[in-house]
Amino acid sequence: MTDKKPDPRRPDETFEPFEETRRIPWPVYSIAIALAIWGVIMLVQTSTAVEVADKTQKEVAKEDSTKLAQAAAPDLDAGKTLFADNCATCHGDAGEGVAGAFPPLHGSDVVKLGGAKAVTHIVMRGIGGKLNVNGDGYEGQMPAFGSVLSDTEISEIASYVATGLNDDAKTISAPEVADIRKVAGDKDPFDGGAGLAGLINDLPAQPNSEAADQGADSERVARLVGQGTDTVWACASCHGDKGEGIETVPRLAGLPAPYLAKQLHDFQRGTRFNDSMAYVAKGLSDREIGELANYYASMSSPSGAKPALQGDLKRGAQLAKQGDWSIGVPACFTCHGPSGVGVAPNFPGIAAQQPSYVAHQLAMWAGGSRHNSPLGLMAGIGKALNDSDRRAVADYLASLAPMPAMDKTELAAMESNIPVREGVDQ
Amino acid sequence: MNRYLPLAITALAILALATLFLVIAPGMQISAQGPSQGLKPYTEAEARGRAVYVSMGCLYCHSQQPRSLAQAPDAERGWGRASVAGDYAYDDPHQLGTMRTGPDLMDIGDRLPSQAWQLTHLYQPRAIASWSIMPAYPYLFEHKDKAGPDDVVVKLPAQYAPKSGVIVAKQDALDLVTYLQGMKRQYAPPKDGLRDNGYALIAEKQRDATDATTASN
8 A cells, every 4th residue: 555656636545634533423322322222112112013903803802712611691781782783673672573574572482482592593594484473474584693693692692582582581501502503503594484393393383485496597507607608717716606705706695686687787788897707797698697696696605704804893883874974974774774684676785795895896986987886876975985984884794694595486576677788777 | 544443343243233133133033933823835736836926927016915904905905914924934935026016916815716717817818807917828828629638628708719629728827826726814813923014003093083083073
């Protein structure tokens, strides 16, 4: 270094006048120390934040399991609350029912004769067929709650219905419910009163069961659903073997046939957008669309959905049951039926629908990329809901019990209403 | 420029500190995490499919890391819950990706479980969506006059179907689809699952505050 002669045209590159005389000033030290302390504090704070955020979901699951462990007598107050949340929309707050539509539970001969055990069976499996209660006839369309309520919750509801709404003395415990679930948990809904007669002795006369009539078309439809055609994929390969859907793929089981057919025609015409479904619908004939709509409408399957979007379930319940007039949103259930089971032919069931699908569709109504609802009803609602409302209502609907399949006779009556391709947009 | 020693020591110390907090500490944190409960190791076919995924460079356009709701509306898009470290336990190297030219694929097996859909889409994405910019992968398929007993025939619309014969999937295509079908992360994340939850907590507090003001109005 030293033997190089300095070049007069360039200053010395290594010249640093302060280096030897000055120390690092103390503010630099203090800033460095402060930064280090701040870093450590942030590290501790963030890790607690992660724990707290994880807690909510997990804690709920844990509480459920501890509850289950206590095999003590069912909590009737909890049963009353659960009844109000799950049953009262149809059966009334005091179980008085609605004449001609929903059977009473207070003073009902079915509950009297069958007790908490029969109620457990019915809550778990649901009912899909005509039945008589106290001598009056009812359509019998009860969702199956087995897939959405825990054993403890069912035991509380059944015990409340038997002892709180009626004067039965016998309650049912969670382990007993668990035993019933093992035997009957995955069975189809009761085929109306005729099905209940097998469960409850001495039940008064019940309407005859309408044996499921599998038409001659069923084999062709089954192939369409299970294997697809040369050009079209199998329906079940995305929508699931039981039509229960997944993520953004919607649940189809139990939706009204005219609604399903209209959606397929809309995909075909391009009035509802989804590339995959447009592809499928264009490969289907009108006849196949009608058959598929009936196939899924008459399908009963357990719920495949559960809350997944961290939505506020209380807010979701409020929107679904009461609506929110401050933002001009009516209750979902005013059109989509009590507990969101759907009102044929135009209003699909929304109970047990996949939360990602619901939230996504609401966002599409809001953005205008879906616009095929009757009278543009859903567009206004979609626009009024903000992101967290959409997640709240989607998660709440996912927590509900699925709707039962449509009655065969009802289906047959509706078939004439299924719109054809060139038909008027409903 | 005379104090080489203190300068060198300081530089090394800074590097060591950075390595400690950015490499060693997270490494210890992550290595303590086992695979998430519910996550299965790859089957042989899935592992082969994963190799195809890597060799095709799917990573350049598709990420495998759904974000938490505070960061992006991935859950609402149907891309699944935010991933945690344990979800990648069997991935070496992981395929996190940084670009989202296409959608996130962490949950594709849940979202699009159909083998037939995937095959059609790999053969010609434009057969399904005319606007798709994803490349077609015809070399993962062969054109045969007649499908053999074990061949998987690709379902194609007339526009893209061959004039005669059928398109069948090669082993690579089948493996890749098996891998994609196995991409399922819908099980509940472990309680101590490591992930960046972003501003979830702050967002929650803000929401509570807004709720309180709305209620008091």
